[in-house]
Amino acid sequence: MSVHTSPETETVTRVLGEAASRHFGGPVTIERLSRQSGGASRQTWSFDAIVNGTRQPLILRRDPPAQGKTERERAVAIDRATEFRVVRAAHDAGVRAPEPLFELTPQDGLGEAYVMRRVGGIAIARKLLRDAPYEAARGKIAGQLGEILARIHATDPATLPPLPRREAADHIAGLRRSLDALGRPQPVFELALSWLDRRKPAPLDRPVLVHGDYRTGNYLVDETGVTTILDWELAHLGDPVEDLGWLCVKSWRFGAIDKPAGGFGSREELWAAYERAGGGRVDPARAHWWEVFGTVHWGIICLNQAWKHLSGSIKSMEHASIGRRAVETEVDLLQLLKQGA
Amino acid sequence: MAQDRPTAAELLAAIADFLREEATPALDRTEPRLGFQMRVAVNSLAILEREVRLGPAADAREHERLVRLLGRDAPLDELNRELARQLRSGERDETDAALMAHLEATIADKIAIANPKWR
Numbered sequence: 146m147s148v149h150t151s152p153e154t155e156t157v158t159r160v161l162g163e164a165a166s167r168h169f170g171g172p173v174t175i176e177r178l179s180r181q182s183g184g185a186s187r188q189t190w191s192f193d194a195i196v197n198g199t200r201q202p203l204i205l206r207r208d209p210p211a212q213g214k215t216e217r218e219r220a221v222a223i224d225r226a227t228e229f230r231v232v233r234a235a236h237d238a239g240v241r242a243p244e245p246l247f248e249l250t251p252q253d254g255l256g257e258a259y260v261m262r263r264v265g266g267i268a269i270a271r272k273l274l275r276d277a278p279y280e281a282a283r284g285k286i287a288g289q290l291g292e293i294l295a296r297i298h299a300t301d302p303a304t305l306p307p308l309p310r311r312e313a314a315d316h317i318a319g320l321r322r323s324l325d326a327l328g329r330p331q332p333v334f335e336l337a338l339s340w341l342d343r344r345k346p347a348p349l350d351r352p353v354l355v356h357g358d359y360r361t362g363n364y365l366v367d368e369t370g371v372t373t374i375l376d377w378e379l380a381h382l383g384d385p386v387e388d389l390g391w392l393c394v395k396s397w398r399f400g401a402i403d404k405p406a407g408g409f410g411s412r413e414e415l416w417a418a419y420e421r422a423g424g425g426r427v428d429p430a431r432a433h434w435w436e437v438f439g440t441v442h443w444g445i446i447c448l449n450q451a452w453k454h455l456s457g458s459i460k461s462m463e464h465a466s467i468g469r470r471a472v473e474t475e476v477d478l479l480q481l482l483k484q485g486a
Numbered sequence: 487m488a489q490d491r492p493t494a495a496e497l498l499a500a501i502a503d504f505l506r507e508e509a510t511p512a513l514d515r516t517e518p519r520l521g522f523q524m525r526v527a528v529n530s531l532a533i534l535e536r537e538v539r540l541g542p543a544a545d546a547r548e549h550e551r552l553v554r555l556l557g558r559d560a561p562l563d564e565l566n567r568e569l570a571r572q573l574r575s576g577e578r579d580e581t582d583a584a585l586m587a588h589l590e591a592t593i594a595d596k597i598a599i600a601n602p603k604w605r
Contacts (some may be wrong), residue, residue, distance in 0.1 A: 321574070330563070330567045335574045402605065463526050465530075466526050472593065473604050476597050479590060
C-alpha cells in the first residue's frame, strides 16, 4: 500500500509531535496518522505516538480555523475546549468516555483541537446489527446503553465547564428558527412542533448533563459490547429523558425497526437498565414526547445538511442527498402522533 | 417537442444500473471511499428516476387536495405556506381529520419517491 502525504498531513504530524512531546515530557514520534471522518469543519484524526518505545493509540479532535460551520452548528455545538472539559468530567465520573489527554494551544496553529486515547471497537451500525463477531454483544447493548446513560446524567454539575441550558421550549424555538431560515413550508414538521409545544414538559429544577447525540453510530462496540461513548459536541444541561428519546428515534435502528433502543432492544429494557443503574424513574409519556421531538429534530437536521451544500458552505453530494431523507421522519412522525400520548 | 426515447426515467435508470453493476464494484476494489460515494450517487439517481416517473401526478394530487382543504386556489408552494402558517399558529391541529388525511396522502407519495422501502 502506498502512503500519501499531503502538506496538511505533514503539518499535523509535525505539530502533534511537538505538542505530544510537551505532554509526555520527552521525545515523541508520530506514526500512522490518518483522517478518520467528519466534514471540513469537525475533523477526527487517528495516530500513534511512540513514547519511550511504547506505542500509544491516540485520537486528535480538531476544528480548523473557522470554516464550513452552519449558523445552527455555531449556535448549538460547544467548542473543542469545552468538549475537552465535558469528556474529562464524564470520564472521571466513571462514564465509558474516551480519556482526554491534552489540548493544543492557539500557537500550534491547528485551530481548536485536543488529543484523547483511542479505544477499540466499531461504530458502524450495519456491521453491529448483522455481523457474526457482534452476535453476543447485540443482546447486551440496549442494557449497557441504559446503564452508561444513567452515569452520564449523574455527572456532578460542579465538575462541568459552563454549558448551555436547553429545555423543551428552547429546543422547539430553535427548530422553528431553523425552518424559517430554510424558507420552505414544512407542514408535517409544523404540525409536530405545535403538538410538542402544547405538551412540553416543565423545566427541571435541577437540569443534568445531557449528552445530546446519544445514538447508534456514536458509540463503539467490540465483542463484549459498548466500549465507549463518542461525539460529545452537543452536550448541554437539560432533561435526561432527552437522551433516552433520541436513542429511540427510528432512524437509528438502521432497519431493525422492532428494536427501538438503537436497534438493539425494547424501550422497556433500556429504561429498566437506566433505572437500575441509578437513573430517575422514566415516565413513558415524557419519553414519548422526547422521541417525537428527536424525530422532528433529525428531520430538520437532514434539511440543514442539504443546506450546507445548497448554500455553498461546503460542496458535497453526500450532504445534498441527506435532504431527501427528511421525509423518512415525516412518515415516522405521522405514525408517532397517531399513537397519541 | 418531445424528445426521442429513452425517456428521462429510462435514461436515468440505465445510468443507475450501469453505475451500480459495473462502476461500483470496480471502485470498491481500488478506492473504497469513492465506492461508498458512488452508492450514494446511485441511490440519488434512483430517487430522480422515480421522481420523473411519479412526481408530476403526485404534485397534482397534492395541489387538488390543498385547494379542497383550504378552500382557495393558488400555486402549490403558496398553499403549503398557508397550511404551514395555520399549523404553527394552532388554527389547525391533528384533531382535523381532513388535514390528517391530506398529510398522510402527501407523505405516502413523497416517500414512494424518496425511499419506497422505508417503513
